[in-house]
């Protein structure tokens with residue numbers, strides 16, 4: 740009886756923990772919310788003169804799918820990233836700080852539009868910021 744009780748406690752704690760771990764992912768509306776945010780981000784990026792030229796010949800449908808996976812992983816959701824690494828993907832594209840910041844602003848506008856709480860937005864941006872090192876190839 741005691742053992743069964745202990746097992747139940749462990750199970751309950753494990754569930755509570757799993758719940759806490761994906762809290763950030765849930766604030767983005769899980770997979771449907773994230774898919775909508777990435778769609779809206781790319782609507783912005785493709786109509787933003789600061790970023791649009793970079794995507795002239797780019798496979799936008801594939802990028803969006805891979806970005807959903809990648810953001811899901813960063814938000815500690817139940818996903819696996821199956822895309823290429825950031826350095827190789829962005830090599831030779833002349834991405835500088837201005838282009839990077841522009842894309843981040845386009846993402847912020849999409850998060851605002853979809854009601855992502857400010858604190859949750861900042862937690863994602865803090866995870867994206869260090870990626871600049873791999874994405875830029877121009878000062």
Ligand code: HEM
Nearest residue numbers: 790793794797802805806809822823828838839842867870
């Ligand atoms: C935090 C910032 C960024 C993240 C997380 C990100 C993420 C990604 C991902 C996941 C892909 C698809 C990888 C694959 O095909 O396997 C991709 C491709 C691409 N990204 Fe980014 N990206 C970022 C910033 C930028 C910026 C600032 C630009 C230009 C303004 C840009 C331009 C592109 C282009 C043109 C491709 C397509 C490359 C190709 O297939 O030839 N990215 N990005």
